[in-house]
Amino acid sequence: MGGIDLGQVTTALIAIIAVPLVLLGYIILGEQVIERLPDRIQEWIRPYFWALPAIGFATVFMVYPLLRTVVISFRNNADTDWIGLANYQYFFTFPDTLTSLRNSLLWLVFYTFFAVFLGLIIAILVDRVKYESLAKIAIFLPVPISAVAASIIWKFMFDYQPPGTTQTGTLNAAIGLVGHDPVAWLVNATTNNAALIFVGVWTAVGFCMVIISASLKAISSEVLEAARIDGANEFQIVRLVITPLLWPTITVVGTTMLINALKTFDIVYVMTNGAYNTDVIATQMFTQLQHNHLSRAAAVGVVLFVAIIPLLVVNVRRFQQQEEQR
């Protein structure tokens, strides 16, 4: 394991140049061919042609494994027999499942709401100041931090020393300034879920803000000026002009955050692993994977997938509405 492999570097450089070129060629050449075909055939072949790479990747990497996941959730772990709903029964009768379902619900509601809401408000507010870039950097800062690093950071924040001794944790030192005893944030039942969800929100707001900000910039200033001339104050503009225009993006971000809330377990895992009643569904799945119990993990995975189906339906309805309006 010595120096840098030149072969690797060359491959990478070639990939960076070649892949876009290949795709470019694919589009240009493909269109040349398609345009020569009769109109009716063009109409149906073209979309598949364009979407083929994306659908291809998704099928290989996700659809096929998803189908396989559903299948193995009905089989035993050694993959020799069908055992029907036994894995699902295991999941739903496992003593901790009720707690983790409740906690996942808390995450779904509060994590999503605060992440999207704060992301939206901050995107709108910083749009109006000159130091927007700096402010965005500050809010974005938690995003590239891995879960392990985040757990270290928040350990420093939540650290607990016995009452009466010097506090090493930022939060306990702060409340100590006003004479309050230190709180064991992650142990105490009233604070621990909120603390973990807050850490999650802390890492996610930057993401929501950046995506919403990109769409915010697409709103032409003429529209905003016109509203101001019409006498609307800033609050009204935000409520009646900006938010409706941003609504599609808010839905995308909201959907992604909801899925994230269901799926990500890292924060919970590295900070408490679900101890003191903070467990969520995804950590349960991970625990099954840890002793290689793929079929039980698959059952939990299918439960997660089924849980988001209503969400997907909402999204598709919205797309259809959007397209009709165009």
Added chain:
Amino acid sequence: MSVGTTTREAAPVRSAVAAIDRFGGTLQRLPLHLVIIIVCAFWVIPTIGMVVNSFRSVSDMGTAGWWTILFPPHGFTFASYQQVLQIEGVVPSIVSSILITIPATVIQLAVATMGAYAFAWMKFPGKNIFFIVIVGLMVVPIQMTLIPVLQIFHTLHLNGTIMSVWLAHTGYGLPFEVFLLRNYLSGLPREVFESAEVDGAGHAVRFLRIAVPMTIPAIASLTIFVFLGVWNDLLVALTYLGVSQYRPFTVVITGLVTSFGGGWQFLTAAAVLQMSLPLAVFIALQRYFVRGVTAGSVKG
């Protein structure tokens, strides 16, 4: 500001009034600034705590909070960073990480933009179903895909190569990217495409010369997140690189702490190093977040 005064006398008066106006304006905007600054400070403090702690020794960290570095004795030390940079193979691993991340990002964005364009602007049967499936895949836990994909790569003799990691990341990242880009692309004004079509531009041209340039803010924001997702990844790299000698930075970092967690203080330095590159990418791409890229593109 009476009409009768001469220009030379009126100028200082006007600029003074303008200054007072500006001050009044700033005062009005004071709450705005306060809110932003307080929120930013609050958001930044935890990270600052870690960054400061990366310059302290483990015994200091156990006895007093990070803010004590501001007061003597300061206890500033580079020991954690030295430890990280001394790991065998750390620089090649950073290069490996870069070589994994950039192509993976480029490939994903190229494929996703094409696909999103089709979903946004073309009609075809089964479009909604495909779309639901692609978006629904966002919930599939990666661990469930490892064995089947490993088998596929095995038959293609791709296991252990860097290309397998690129392809894997593309597959895993596409659902969200198509989801977001489709949303953005369908928000583009139909008139622009229609007038181009009237002018004789085919789909390829409309995509490359109209759709893509107008989608730059969305592509820029996506680049940031894709980059950082691949850069911070551990599981996909470990699984598909298997026994090969390529080691990204994330793998090398796990070797910093003993299996009992001893040496965790070095993780603070490693975390600071690890987050600095995605942060740099974010800062560099900030200039694409400007208003007016799409505004005014429709005439009349």
Added chain:
Amino acid sequence: MAEVLARRSSRGIALCLGALFLVAACGGGGGNSGGGGASSTDVTVWTAWGGAELKAFKDVLAPFESSSGIKVHITTNRDSTNQIANGIAAGTDLPDIAPGPTDPVQVADWVSKGALKPIETALGDQFSAYISNTYPALTTAPGGSDDPYIGIIGGKHYEMMVKTQVKGLLWYNKKVYTGAAPKSFDDLLAINPSQYGAQKLFCAGFESGAASGWPASDQIDNIIMRQSGETVYTSWIQGKQKFSSPEIKLGYQTFLKEVSAANVYGGSNTALSTNFGKAGDPLFKSPAGCLFLEQATFITSFFQQDFPSLNLKAGTDFDFFAHPSMGNSQYDGNVNGFYDNFAMYNNTPAARKLMQYMATKDAQQIWVNDGGTLGAIKTLNYTDPVFKNAASVAGSAKNLLVTAGDFMPSDMQKAFWQSLLNVTNNPSSLNSELAHLDQVQAAAYQKS
């Protein structure tokens, strides 16, 4: 317009074809140079070791690499069992050497699939030397039958022991506690800390991120194995002994005495919130926070790094007592230890050479010299008085029993560890916790 497009397209086509050709050429080449796998001059090792442990391992390998010319490629991989399982299922390359799995079902499964190669094959004629040199508890199955916990299946060994730690030791500050070793657990509880100027009897720290609760499980393991014996202990690990059974319940009740508000420094909140590595810090503060910390041999480096100015020396500043008897002398020979093992997944000449080297006294002496661990060979030289002491504890143990939680199915382990956290937090919840654990046990050990 069409002409321009046509010209551009042809240029585009040419570029793309050229690019495709290059990708194919280099993709193939790059792929080949990237592959690992079997080779007679290289060995790939996956290990959970990192930091100082990794450095010690590299020190051990240095003489081997220079004398044999074999290059060892080490990767720190804390997910190796899962990755190897995936590799076996998908048919991809496996590392030459890596730890064996802890799940007994998995061990048997991998042996039957031929993924694990016998140590007898790896060591060849050095195998009998390995058996006679290593702590017997690590290489012999009780009753002569198989023992999947130490990798003995079908009479053959599949895990080679290379490192050991002893757990359940009572660490103390020699300058604070000047009394004698307590002979029994009751004697231990009867010690009055204020007599020695300390606040409380015990320090404890159960926090450990995703693994929070493991130090507590070590404490209760050491109680149960001495209180109720090895048969109960082993059945319990196998899921055949209920948590609400009188023996295990007694173990919990005894554990609660160790973490009661009267006995533990800072009360339960401190015990639960403090990271295990810092749990011993109050031993060295003045006034001392506590008299004893129950921990394993690897805690010594944590003491030293947290107090660099005190320059703590093993033997003069800190030492340990072995865990006191619980009152049943026939179980006093049960000691809690754990081991690091190597299993061989590819039978290559280079891998065999490395395995043979790791079984030698010279190899293991190097990491003993680096400090912080015991080797698996009985006759190693320990200059550190504390480790010399620990080695004799390991050597004189009748049974070196594994840590219970590590060998339970992971959902059981998690529930078990967290039950200890919960009863520490709220002692009155003991009965409901035990009932809950029974439910988990019934589900977790189910076949498939």
